[in-house]
Amino acid sequence: MKQKRALTFAFAAAGFAAILTACGASTPGTTSSTTATTQSSGPSAAASSAMPTPNAQDILFVQERIPHHQQSVQMADLALAQGTSPAVKALATQINAAQDPELSTMSGWLTAWGQPTSAPGSSDMGGMDHSGMDMGDGSSMGMMSDKELADLRAASGAAFDRMWLTMMIAHHQGAVSMADQEIAQGSNPDVKALAQSIMTGQTAEIATMKELLAAN
Numbered sequence: 001m002k003q004k005r006a007l008t009f010a011f012a013a014a015g016f017a018a019i020l021t022a023c024g025a026s027t028p029g030t031t032s033s034t035t036a037t038t039q040s041s042g043p044s045a046a047a048s049s050a051m052p053t054p055n056a057q058d059i060l061f062v063q064e065r066i067p068h069h070q071q072s073v074q075m076a077d078l079a080l081a082q083g084t085s086p087a088v089k090a091l092a093t094q095i096n097a098a099q100d101p102e103l104s105t106m107s108g109w110l111t112a113w114g115q116p117t118s119a120p121g122s123s124d125m126g127g128m129d130h131s132g133m134d135m136g137d138g139s140s141m142g143m144m145s146d147k148e149l150a151d152l153r154a155a156s157g158a159a160f161d162r163m164w165l166t167m168m169i170a171h172h173q174g175a176v177s178m179a180d181q182e183i184a185q186g187s188n189p190d191v192k193a194l195a196q197s198i199m200t201g202q203t204a205e206i207a208t209m210k211e212l213l214a215a216n
Helices: 002-049 056-082 086-113 122-127 146-154 157-185 189-215
Strands: none
Touching (some): 056 146, 056 157, 056 189, 086 157, 086 189, 146 157
């Protein structure tokens, strides 16, 4: 009987040792599998986070959109401070809500690309040929001159509202022309998507502003 118990204990000990060995052997396998998973996901994650290289048109569009957006925000702030029409104030709020975040996005793109935030010769909108894109007041791409902005600040009441609508229509038309050029000549999908958003949103706002002018 003692011998039988001894054999039973020996077999149990051997089985337990085998289980420990099997568990120990599985650990390196688990580590290797985890490492392989991490390594295989690495290049994919890096590729998905990489922004496509912009071409010259993408860079110039973003550089020129920044001062254009800044002036839109400036004019919208004037409307919120001096406008009398609730519709004008609503449009100004809408313009600020759309263009303030876009300014941050565009500045971030230029920083990531290692590009300056203003185009060479930015005083004349980058020295580009804008023939055929005159907005009717001699300004380039709908940008208001210092005198025009001063006249807007000096206006009040319904006269301010009409002047603001007229100027903002011209300003938006310039933005739509710039967006159209980017869509046709740009290569970066993110920049082209922004251009399409600008074209869609500001074309709709132009229609609204023309209706408001006609009604007044």
